Amino acid sequence: xxxxxxxxxxxxxxxxxxxxxxxxxxxxxxxxxxxxxxxxxxxxxxxxxxxxxxxxxxxxxxxxxxxxxxxxxxxxxxxxxxxxxxxxxxxxxxxxxxxxxxxxxxxxxxxxxxxxxxxxxxxxxxxxxxxxxxxxxxxxxxxxxxxxxxxxxxxxxxxxxxxxxxxxxxxxxxxxxxxxxxxxxxxxxxxxxxxxxxxxxxxxxxxxxxxxxxxxxxxxxxxxxxxxxxxxxxxxxxxxxxxxxxxxxxxxxxxxxxxxxxxxxxxx
Amino acid sequence: xxxxxxxxxxxxxxxxxxxxxxxxxxxxxxxxxxxxxxxxxxxxxxxxxxxxxxxxxxxxxxxxxxxxxxxxxxxxxxxxxxxxxxxxxxxxxxxxxxxxxxxxxxxxxxxxxxxxxxxxxxxxxxxxxxxxxxxxxxxxxxxxxxxxxxxxxxxxxxxxxxxxxxxxxxxxxxxxxxxxxxxxxxxxxxxxxxxxxxxxxxxxxxxxxxxxxxxxxx
Ligand SMILES: Nc1ncnc2c1ncn2[C@@H]1O[C@H](COP(=O)(O)OP(=O)(O)OP(=O)(O)O)[C@@H](O)[C@H]1O
Ligand SMILES: [Mg+2]
Numbered sequence: 124x125x126x127x128x129x130x131x132x133x134x135x136x137x138x139x140x141x142x143x144x145x146x147x148x149x150x151x152x153x154x155x156x157x158x159x160x161x162x163x164x165x166x167x168x169x170x171x172x173x174x175x176x177x178x179x180x181x182x183x184x185x186x187x188x189x190x191x192x193x194x195x196x197x198x199x200x201x202x203x204x205x206x207x208x209x210x211x212x213x214x215x216x217x218x219x220x221x222x223x224x225x226x227x228x229x230x231x232x233x234x235x236x237x238x239x240x241x242x243x244x245x246x247x248x249x250x251x252x253x254x255x256x257x258x259x260x261x262x263x264x265x266x267x268x269x270x271x272x273x274x275x276x277x278x279x280x281x282x283x284x285x286x287x288x289x290x291x292x293x294x295x296x297x298x299x300x301x302x303x304x305x306x307x308x309x310x311x312x313x314x315x316x317x318x319x320x321x322x323x324x325x326x327x328x329x330x331x332x333x334x335x336x337x338x339x340x341x342x343x344x345x346x347x348x349x350x351x352x353x354x355x356x357x358x359x360x361x362x363x364x365x366x367x368x369x370x371x372x373x374x375x376x377x378x379x380x381x382x383x384x385x386x387x388x389x390x391x
Numbered sequence: 392x393x394x395x396x397x398x399x400x401x402x403x404x405x406x407x408x409x410x411x412x413x414x415x416x417x418x419x420x421x422x423x424x425x426x427x428x429x430x431x432x433x434x435x436x437x438x439x440x441x442x443x444x445x446x447x448x449x450x451x452x453x454x455x456x457x458x459x460x461x462x463x464x465x466x467x468x469x470x471x472x473x474x475x476x477x478x479x480x481x482x483x484x485x486x487x488x489x490x491x492x493x494x495x496x497x498x499x500x501x502x503x504x505x506x507x508x509x510x511x512x513x514x515x516x517x518x519x520x521x522x523x524x525x526x527x528x529x530x531x532x533x534x535x536x537x538x539x540x541x542x543x544x545x546x547x548x549x550x551x552x553x554x555x556x557x558x559x560x561x562x563x564x565x566x567x568x569x570x571x572x573x574x575x576x577x578x579x580x581x582x583x584x585x586x587x588x589x590x591x592x593x594x595x596x597x598x599x600x601x602x603x604x605x606x607x608x609x
């Protein structure tokens with residue numbers, strides 16, 4: 124695993140009107156690192172995570188992803204977001220798309236647009252002729268999506284709509300939907316909090332697989348067992364700052380601040 | 392004569408519905424994007440002003456103004472009728488579509504954006520189809536209203552189903568019968584349209600059982 128930094132957060136702050144939710148947060152996330160964020164409700168965990176892909180526009184500071192400050196309103200955020208997968212508590216599968224379409228819709232739209240651009244460039248002799256046509260791109264994405272569905276054992280659900288699925292199935296599909304973009308990092312916001320207890324395991328297992336494959340992951344979760352097992356580093360958020368951080372052993376085993384001690388007393 | 396009136400009624404209603412839906416959905420979209428991104432403040436204000444004015448004044452008055460003032464140079468009554476009703480129904484469709492957009496969970500847009508799609512790409516493939524589907528039943532009701540309201544066009548002297556009893560009556564002096572026939576014609580048209588609505592609801596209801604409103608007894 125290389126030691127280079129994938130995401131650099133510098134003095135990040137975020138306010139909703141008068142309410143200061145993040146106060147000058149700085150943190151580096153290395154390639155392949157598994158970072159788990161814990162903290163009390165309202166401490167700013169989701170906001171920090173959502174600032175990483177600018178789903179929430181930071182009020183101040185920088186989020187440097189692959190050398191580019193994506194918090195800068197002038198950058199084309201969409202290009203960078205394509206390489207940052209995100210998984211939500213409420214799954215957010217597209218209701219009007221089948222399972223397969225849920226996975227293919229974004230890559231097909233994005234690659235088709237690129238194809239049109241490449242065709243124009245080739246037409247004006249500014250670039251190579253694209254090698255694949257639209258049909259081939261669609262076929263390729265469908266095949267990739269089927270492979271992802273096979274991986275999670277849901278290939279027979281390819282043509283059904285999300286409303287017919289269980290929460291665990293929805294969340295695993297949401298995860299592979301993000302994977303279909305070949306992201307460099309995966310962001311998880313309480314991925315198991317909306318699940319019935321018996322379905323938590325299947326989602327955590329998939330996340331562990333990803334972790335073992337070396338995916339860079341930032342995970343907000345209340346699953347402390349999972350955090351212990353998977354995390355390289357645990358961040359404890361309190362009042363909009365990272366109050367304490369370290370290995371799971373350090374943070375869970377020998378907490379320094381009273382705030383962390385009382386938080387752990389509540390959740391463990 | 393009745394057939395010609397029926398044709399005009401449906402033609403006006405169809406053109407008006409096309410104008411109304413386009414206008415209404417665009418206005419609702421402007422409102423939605425403004426709400427989500429805060430980017431279209433002034434267009435949203437204009438839309439809201441338009442909706443307030445159109446909904447706050449009688450359609451007969453709007454028809455008179457367009458027929459006798461704005462399009463005074465133009466004697467195509469059917470088209471002027473269609474445009475008036477289109478502009479009018481646009482305001483109502485905007486309200487319907489706005490509710491349709493609001494019924495969609497914010498997570499749908501967030502999921503699209505998180506995958507790297509632009510706001511417009513997400514609108515086009517995810518949000519608009521769901522918003523339109525959610526508002527199909529009230530939209531169709533609006534269209535049925537439109538078919539009935541177009542009888543007003545008779546006031547400014549275009550042949551339309553509601554106007555014909557007046558014409559026939561002036562020749563036959565039989566008051567009740569022509570009115571009854573017109574009523575029956577309207578009823579038949581509206582019943583047929585209602586039937587079509589049910590078929591559409593069934594068809595669209597298949598795609599997702601969880602999204603409210605559209606599914607019909609499924
Ligand atoms: N869009 C918003 N508008 C206004 N306030 C918001 C918004 N999003 C979050 N907040 C506020 O910001 C604070 C931090 O929210 P955040 O969602 O980051 O907390 P969290 O640590 O994820 O909590 P939880 O464990 O409940 O998910 C909360 O007080 C919340 O009410
Ligand atoms: Mg949260």
